Amino acid sequence: MTELTHNPIDYTALTEQVRSDQAGAVVLFLGTVRELTGDRQTIALDYDAYPEMAVAKLAELEAEAREQWPVTEIAISHRLGHLELGEVSVAVAVSAPHRGQAFEAGRFLIDELKVRVPIWKKENWADGTTEWVHPGIDAPAAGDST
Secondary structure, three states, rough: OOOEEEOOOHHHHHHHHHHHOOOOEEEEEEEEEEOOOOOOEEEEEEEEEEEHHHHHHHEEEHHHHHHOOOOEEEEEEEEEEEEEEEEEEEEEEEEEHHHHHHHHHHHHHHHHHHHHHHEEEEEEOOOEEEEEEOOOOOOOOOOOOO
16 A cells, blocks of 8 residues: 555554564654754755656555565555654555565665655755755665655
């Protein structure tokens, strides 16, 4: 299941969607609006997307993850619109027979989502300036968080 939504992400429900008696592991990744990006203070983010292509790309990523790992279930939800500090912008939930598989598939999904899915964010800085960015273009160094 993949979706774009303007509503707050119910990550508990998303996690429950992927739980299964066939899976020994469930991994949940939450991307949240953080206050500092480098040395700049963020006050909010705005997300926009090309919805038809974004949904298609999310489905492609899900199919690729299913080909690479024996995942039981996958659920991805990405928020659009205006988000305040601390709000969840993206959630990726993966279940698999074993934890390594679930972690690997989850990391692949969030990393590739940020590069390949046409979702853009506008940083609203504390100094009153704004900047639209696509995470895949000026992606943070490997290992960085959302």
